[in-house]
Amino acid sequence: MSTNALKAAATGGAVTRTNEKPKTLDQLLASPKIKAQMALALPRHMTADRLARIATTEIRKVPKLATCDQVSFLGAIMQCAQLGLEPGGALGHAYLLPFDKRQKVNGRWETVATEAQLIIGYRGMIDLARRSGQILSISARTVYQNDKFSYAYGLEETLEHVPNETGNRGDLTHVYAVARLKDGGVQFEVMSRADVEKVRAMSKAGSNGPWVDHFDEMAKKTVIRRLFKYLPVSIELQQAVVLDEKAEAGIAQDNGAALTGEYSVVDDTPPPSLANDEINPDELLSGFVEAANVAKTVEELDAVYAAVAAPLASHYDVLQQVTDIHGTP
Structure with a gap:
């Protein structure tokens, strides 16, 4: 047996069979070996079957995901498993989006592959922050033109927001996040609409996906991510922020590294003795x-x-x- 095959055995991976026709993503998600890898990474409150069903649903909702490089897609799913987040809009924890990888070919920019990227939603960020044990609560709010809103930084920091509930609140003007720490401290961060739009303009996904369909949530996530710089956070949360920043910048997340063992095409038949x-x-x-x-x-x-x-x-x-x-x- 080759060293690579032994490594696959050591990490629960499948022995690679390059002479077989690749399966579809739906078939790969139903594979017992892929589910076994998910189960090893998942926290207790999630199951591999549920994560596989959710991922399959996402492919049906966003058909272009089916054309993604299989390693990048499965790696993104495995990142979700490791972080304990569910992809899809139901919970707003995370989103799977297809990104075209472009390179210069003979002096012209061409799409050479389509890769799946994992974008963390603001609810996913909050969920991860609460797991650190150092943060009692964290929340984000949007502010509109007709709300009563004021804040001040400095030695006596203040934040006041009274939503207008009697009529039209107007356009979104600010977004803010507040964290209460275990030691009794409070941290908050405020961003104007213009600040959020600058972040969106730098995002490769700024013109599609969550930025279009769920702008308020993306604005909340943006200010939460900025607040994290001042908070005690877990390794998982740091990992999520790095993944999210890469997705925003259009940088490859290298999600395939989340797959254990050597992978090209998963085969459910046993390897030869x-x-x-x-x-x-x-x-x-x-x-x-x-x-x-x-x-x-x-x-x-x-x-x-x-x-x-x-x-x-x-x-x-x-x-x-x-x-x-x-x-x-």
Whole structure:
């Protein structure tokens, strides 16, 4: 077995089969191996079946997602799983959008691939912030022309907002976010409509997707993201902000890195037995050591050991070395 195949065993990935026709994204999402990877990353309140169904629904709502590079799409789904966020507009946690990757070809800009990008919604940002344990509450509000609104920074910071509930509130003028910390402190950030529009203008997705369909929510997310600079946040939230900033700037998120194991086309048929391969004990030993180094759990290490133990049965000296490394008595 190759070192790459052993690494795939170590991380729960599928053995690559490049001679098979790629499946559709719908089929890949239904794959037990993809669902198994999702399940490993998901928090307790979510299931792999639910995430797969939601992702399939998003493909039907945004047909261009079906044309996305499969690794980028599955990687974006895996990022959702790792962050514990549901994609789609139902909760407003996150959105999956297709982005055309353009490069110069013979002096002309051409679309060379379509990749899926993960955009975090403001409710997703709030959900992640609350998980840090240091933030008691965080909220964002939009301000309109006919509301009563004032704020001041400095030694005596103040913020007052009284919405006009008796008539037309007018156009959106400001957006603000407030966080109450566990130690009793309060932080807030205010942005004008012009400030938000500047951020939108720099976004690759500024003319479509959530910026068009859910402008108020994107404005709230923008001010929340700015507020995060002054708050104690978790690693997951930092990761979400980085992903979101890349999506806004049109920079590749490298979502494929979220997939474990080697991936090109997932195949649900079992790989051929090692017993049928030509056994090279030294190569298997070297591959085992390298794959063992990337195994993150005892179960993953056991999977690698099981993959090499049987074919090494007739090579006792090498098997003993593998057993010693594995720690099996």
